[in-house]
Amino acid sequence: DAGVIQSPRHEVTEMGQEVTLRCKPISGHDYLFWYRQTMMRGLELLIYFNNNVPIDDSGMPEDRFSAKMPNASFSTLKIQPSEPRDSAVYFCASTQSGYEQYFGPGTRLTVT
Amino acid sequence: AQSVSQHNHHVILSEAASLELGCNYSYGGTVNLFWYVQYPGQHLQLLLKYFSGDPLVKGIKGFEAEFIKSKFSFNLRKPSVQWSDTAEYFCAPDRDDKIIFGKGTRLHILP
Numbered sequence: 001d002a003g004v005i006q007s008p009r010h011e012v013t014e015m016g017q018e019v020t021l022r023c024k025p026i027s028g029h030d031y032l033f034w035y036r037q038t039m040m041r042g043l044e045l046l047i048y049f050n051n052n053v054p055i056d057d058s059g060m061p062e063d064r065f066s067a068k069m070p071n072a073s074f075s076t077l078k079i080q081p082s083e084p085r086d087s088a089v090y091f092c093a094s095t096q097s098g099y100e101q102y103f104g105p106g107t108r109l110t111v112t
Numbered sequence: 113a114q115s116v117s118q119h120n121h122h123v124i125l126s127e128a129a130s131l132e133l134g135c136n137y138s139y140g141g142t143v144n145l146f147w148y149v150q151y152p153g154q155h156l157q158l159l160l161k162y163f164s165g166d167p168l169v170k171g172i173k174g175f176e177a178e179f180i181k182s183k184f185s186f187n188l189r190k191p192s193v194q195w196s197d198t199a200e201y202f203c204a205p206d207r208d209d210k211i212i213f214g215k216g217t218r219l220h221i222l223p
Contacts, residue, residue, distance in 0.1 A: 033211075042215045043156075043202065056210065091155060100146055101211060103155040 004104035006092050012110045018080040021107045024073055025094030033101065034067055034077050035091040043091075049075065050097075082111045118203050118214040125193055126222045133188040133217050135203030144206040145186045147177055148213070151199045159201070162186065173197070195223045 005024040013019055025032045033048040047057040052069045060067070064083070069075040079086055089108050093101040119134035137143065147159040160171025167179040177188045186203060198221045203214040 035213075043213045045211075045213070048210070093156075100158045100161055101148075101156075103157070105155050 004092055004094055004102050006090075006104035006107050008107060009105060010108045010110075012112065013082055014112055015083055016081045017111075018078065019082045019086075019109060019111075021077040021090050021092075021109070023075045023077070023092030023104060025075070025092070026102055027073065029094035029096050029102070030072075031095045031097065031101075032069060032075050033093040033095075034075070035093065036088045037091060037106075038088045046077070079109075082109075084111045087111050116203055116205050116212050116214040118201075118217050120217045121215065122218045122220070124220045124222065127195055128192050131188070131190040131193050131197075131219070133201055133203075133219070135186045135188065135214060136184050137186070137203075137205040137212075138184065139205055139207045141207065145177075145179060146204040146206060146211065147171065147175070147186070147188050148202045148204055149199050150202065150216075156202065159188070193219075193221050195221045197221050 004026055007022045011019060030051050034046040035043055036046055037043045044059055046059045047067045048055055049069045052072055065079055067077045087110050089106045091106045092104045095101045116137045145162040148156040149159045150156045159175055160169050160177055162169045162179045170176045175188060175190050177186055179186050198219060200216045200218050202216045204211045
């Protein structure tokens with residue numbers, strides 16, 4: 001298996017623009033997680049899905065953030081409009097229930 | 113609220129020194145426990161895990177951790193660190209399929 005795939009790997013955008021981050025989990029995994037990592041705040045869980053259904057989105061910072069999982073092999077995290085404070089590395093991870101999480105390589109987002 | 117605490121935010125050691133990173137969690141009941149490592153510029157990778165059985169678990173690269181249920185602890189240890197162990201380490205208890213990551217401990221090994 002290719003592991004968790006994220007795209008793009010790097011994104012640079014201007015404040016106010018819409019940003020869409022993409023994730024393909026490992027086949028057969030029924031959980032998908034989105035995290036944000038910054039120097040100041042560390043690793044934060046934003047939202048996670050089980051069988052494509054959002055279970056807990058309490059970590060989503062504000063309404064500008066939204067996430068979808070239309071099917072078992074694809075998820076998106078959207079920021080609209082983006083702000084400089086959204087600059088971070090965004091990780092997607094997937095797992096089978098009760099097992100360890102497998103992380104993607106991350107998307108480094110820079111909002112200028 | 114469920115939480116996890118890593119005692120050290122930043123640790124600096126010389127090569128061959130022994131390492132112990134503390135981790136305490138506040139969950140009750142059955143918990144799966146993980147340690148993840150993030151090397152500079154890379155994503156998180158599993159270092160070791162505890163589900164049940166022997167409370168002393170061994171992971172990759174000579175790391176081990178001990179689960180002490182009465183203390184709600186899962187400390188990470190390595191008897192002799194190497195320069196290549198420079199990384200950030202995350203303790204992560206998992207209950208009901210939701211992992212909560214600790215704030216992480218940055219380990220810097222001096223050559």
